Amino acid sequence: MNGPLGARILVIDDEPQIRKLLKVTLQAHQFELHECGDGEEGVIQASIVHPDLIILDLGLPGMSGMEVLRRIREWSQVPIIVLTAKDQEGDKIAALDAGADDYVTKPFGMGELVARIRVALRHVAKTTDEPILRFGSLTIDLAQRQVELEGALVKLTPTEYEMLKVLASNAGKIITQRQLLQQVWGGHHHESDSHYLRVYVGHLRKKLNEDPTNPRYIQTEPGIGYRFLLPAE
Amino acid sequence: MILSERIKKETQASHRKRVSAYVWVTLGVILLTLLLHAIGMSGDLVNVALVYLFPVLVSAVYWGMGPAIYAASFSVIMFDFFFVPPYLSFTVEDLRYLISFVVYLAVAILTASLAGRLRQQLEMVKAREATTNSLYALSRQMTAITDLNTLLVNIATQVSLTLGKPAAVYLPDGQGDLLVTSSPASTSEGEKDGWGDGESEIAIAKWVYHHGQIAGKGSSTLRESPGLYVPLRTEEQIHGVLAVSMNAGEVHEQQEQIRLLEACGGLAAGAIARVKLAEEARLAQITAESERIRTALLDSVSHELRTPLTAIIGSATGLLENDTLFTSEDRRELTGNIRDGALRMNRLVTNLLGMVRLESGMLQLNRKWCDVGDIISVVLTQVREFSPHRNIQVELPDEPAFIYGDEVLMEQVLVNIVSNAIKYSPDESLIVITVTSDKSSSQLTIRVADQGIGIPEAERIRIFDKFYRSESTQHVTGTGLGLAICKGIVEVHGGTIVAEANPGGGTRMRINIPMEAHGSRFPYSEQGEVED
Numbered sequence: 001m002n003g004p005l006g007a008r009i010l011v012i013d014d015e016p017q018i019r020k021l022l023k024v025t026l027q028a029h030q031f032e033l034h035e036c037g038d039g040e041e042g043v044i045q046a047s048i049v050h051p052d053l054i055i056l057d058l059g060l061p062g063m064s065g066m067e068v069l070r071r072i073r074e075w076s077q078v079p080i081i082v083l084t085a086k087d088q089e090g091d092k093i094a095a096l097d098a099g100a101d102d103y104v105t106k107p108f109g110m111g112e113l114v115a116r117i118r119v120a121l122r123h124v125a126k127t128t129d130e131p132i133l134r135f136g137s138l139t140i141d142l143a144q145r146q147v148e149l150e151g152a153l154v155k156l157t158p159t160e161y162e163m164l165k166v167l168a169s170n171a172g173k174i175i176t177q178r179q180l181l182q183q184v185w186g187g188h189h190h191e192s193d194s195h196y197l198r199v200y201v202g203h204l205r206k207k208l209n210e211d212p213t214n215p216r217y218i219q220t221e222p223g224i225g226y227r228f229l230l231p232a233e
Numbered sequence: 234m235i236l237s238e239r240i241k242k243e244t245q246a247s248h249r250k251r252v253s254a255y256v257w258v259t260l261g262v263i264l265l266t267l268l269l270h271a272i273g274m275s276g277d278l279v280n281v282a283l284v285y286l287f288p289v290l291v292s293a294v295y296w297g298m299g300p301a302i303y304a305a306s307f308s309v310i311m312f313d314f315f316f317v318p319p320y321l322s323f324t325v326e327d328l329r330y331l332i333s334f335v336v337y338l339a340v341a342i343l344t345a346s347l348a349g350r351l352r353q354q355l356e357m358v359k360a361r362e363a364t365t366n367s368l369y370a371l372s373r374q375m376t377a378i379t380d381l382n383t384l385l386v387n388i389a390t391q392v393s394l395t396l397g398k399p400a401a402v403y404l405p406d407g408q409g410d411l412l413v414t415s416s417p418a419s420t421s422e423g424e425k426d427g428w429g430d431g432e433s434e435i436a437i438a439k440w441v442y443h444h445g446q447i448a449g450k451g452s453s454t455l456r457e458s459p460g461l462y463v464p465l466r467t468e469e470q471i472h473g474v475l476a477v478s479m480n481a482g483e484v485h486e487q488q489e490q491i492r493l494l495e496a497c498g499g500l501a502a503g504a505i506a507r508v509k510l511a512e513e514a515r516l517a518q519i520t521a522e523s524e525r526i527r528t529a530l531l532d533s534v535s536h537e538l539r540t541p542l543t544a545i546i547g548s549a550t551g552l553l554e555n556d557t558l559f560t561s562e563d564r565r566e567l568t569g570n571i572r573d574g575a576l577r578m579n580r581l582v583t584n585l586l587g588m589v590r591l592e593s594g595m596l597q598l599n600r601k602w603c604d605v606g607d608i609i610s611v612v613l614t615q616v617r618e619f620s621p622h623r624n625i626q627v628e629l630p631d632e633p634a635f636i637y638g639d640e641v642l643m644e645q646v647l648v649n650i651v652s653n654a655i656k657y658s659p660d661e662s663l664i665v666i667t668v669t670s671d672k673s674s675s676q677l678t679i680r681v682a683d684q685g686i687g688i689p690e691a692e693r694i695r696i697f698d699k700f701y702r703s704e705s706t707q708h709v710t711g712t713g714l715g716l717a718i719c720k721g722i723v724e725v726h727g728g729t730i731v732a733e734a735n736p737g738g739g740t741r742m743r744i745n746i747p748m749e750a751h752g753s754r755f756p757y758s759e760q761g762e763v764e765d
Binding site: 089 | 640
């Protein structure tokens with residue numbers, strides 16, 4: 001694996017205009033582009049090309065984007081970013097829970113897409129588990145279960161710590177409410193328990209000295225989940 | 234009680250009464266004779282004759298002409314037999330007494346006929362009153378109904394109850410056929426239910442409908458048919474036909490019922506005309522409203538789409554065709570122009586789609602407990618991108634405020650409201666977002682106050698109408714959809730949204746949202762964890 005630079009990206013989208021846009025701009029960002037226009041071919045291409053990342057349109061004619069996602073996930077853990085239309089929160093959540101790594105809503109800005117691609121590729125590239133996560137003045141020591149903010153120890157309850165750990169070790173990636181519930185509470189959770197998440201996220205933000213109107217670390221993705229923000233580079 | 238049954242019973246009763254009247258008269262006159270004899274008034278013939286007028290008057294008033302004449306005749310016989318010499322004989326000694334008898338009979342008959350007529354009039358008035366009462370009841374019931382089908386069922390039922398016979402109403406269906414609304418099965422006589430939907434009945438009803446004349450039993454046309462059909466007519470047109478199934482009865486009774494049916498028909502026609510007019514007026518209003526909205530939609534959409542499209546196409550073609558002419562600065566400007574135009578079109582499309590989803594009822598609320606502070610932070614992240622020159626302050630309550638709503642839609646509402654505050658206020662001005670919760674009424678209030686141009690009081694309600702743009706803001710681009718969508722979303726959450734004057738100048742939007750769901754507040758329970 002050669003990191004973000006020069007990574008091989010497969011685009012599965014039926015709209016030639018979107019494919020052209022992605023091809024021109026992503027090649028300018030030094031990515032190697034492969035493209036195809038329908039789902040069935042996309043599944044085949046994914047096994048031939050061996051891409052480092054797949055950009056998949058959920059609204060494909062014929063074999064649906066969701067089906068393509070499931071087929072690929074049967075044998076590959078390649079990062080997949082799905083493209084969706086706005087106001088289809090249900091589709092986004094379904095795709096994320098079915099194994100998509102992130103989503104971008106159409107229409108999207110190029111900066112946003114490239115940032116998502118970088119995050120997704122970075123998570124794959126990371127081979128060794130770092131014992132200490134650093135985000136600006138925030139340090140999370142996974143071995144010691146200790147959180148420090150601006151040099152001072154932050155006291156967290158076990159649940160708060162687990163939540164922060166899940167979010168921070170997936171920094172930059174979206175975590176759906178269901179994924180978060182599952183990873184923090186294990187099997188003992190209910191879909192309707194999602195309001196507890198809000199309470200704990202509220203506590204966590206307070207302890208991390210977050211400005212409630214402009215959070216630095218934990219960003220809410222309305223209706224979908226949370227994203228731990230990477231510090232601006 | 235059903236009127237015709239009452240009439241029938243009354244006739245039967247009057248038969249019995251008449252027979253007993255003659256018995257009573259006979260008995261009374263005999264008793265009177267005995268009494269007069271006992272007190273020995275046989276000498277005073279004039280008084281005796283006067284006393285004999287009593288039974289005549291009484292029977293005239295109570296039983297009518299027949300018994301009165303009978304009483305007069307019987308009295309004369311008794312008078313002659315017992316009081317006129319020679320006593321206990323029908324022969325008359327003095328022939329002048331015959332004149333007395335004639336005069337007596339004449340007086341008796343005259344009095345009896347007068348009293349009898351009085352009685353008849355009384356009965357007629359009573360019958361009229363009963364008819365009037367039932368018609369009044371009918372009309373009162375009909376004026377309360379606004380739905381045509383309910384009205385037709387009601388007319389058929391009421392007419393059937395009033396006349397004691399199955400009834401049916403026929404109304405044209407727009408294709409030249411008549412639709413039947415039958416009265417429910419008549420309870421009193423156990424008739425087959427749904428009278429009136431047979432082919433022959435519909436054929437007669439059609440004839441009546443087209444000719445506007447009464448037909449059927451008891452009328453001059455088609456008198457051999459078992460039903461009676463009257464047209465439902467108002468001044469200008471015939472609305473339909475009212476029919477009842479008649480059974481064989483007296484001609485006199487039929488005339489009475491035709492009158493009653495015609496009166497019912499008049500009422501029904503009035504009621505049907507009223508409901509139809511109301512319906513037409515409503516349709517006309519809807520048509521006018523949708524016409525207005527269509528025009529506004531076309532104007533707004535064509536303008537709002539064309540302007541950014543012009544900018545995009547112009548900039549893009551310019552860049553493509555004259556690539557060498559432009560400096561890199563120019564090129565940046567033109568591509569920025571393209572981006573802005575596209576973003577503007579995106580907002581329009583989002584709003585149009587939102588409006589369509591709201592209007593078509595396709596909007597499904599995905600309600601969950603959501604933290605209002607959290608929503609506001611998401612909103613601010615969004616608006617900051619296009620409003621670097623505003624000072625936005627947020628005042629949140631100490632405890633997190635939760636509402637049971639659709640996070641994404643509430644975010645859309647607040648993005649619209651805050652964007653408006655930014656759009657209609659000057660650079661570097663202050664925008665204050667305040668969230669307060671009222672524990673007693675379980676209402677959460679979000680206020681967004683700006684220091685912009687403000688909204689004239691007269692327009693504060695209309696700005697929430699679709700495609701309404703304030704006169705004073707015509708120079709600012711917009712579709713007039715944003716606030717209409719906000720209002721729709723807030724209302725499906727059971728809340729309200731109003732525009733107020735900001736005390737320091739500008740506009741203040743106030744949104745009230747209930748904080749309860751299913752009668753309970755946010756289940757805010759700590760799990761009693763301790764920090765490590």
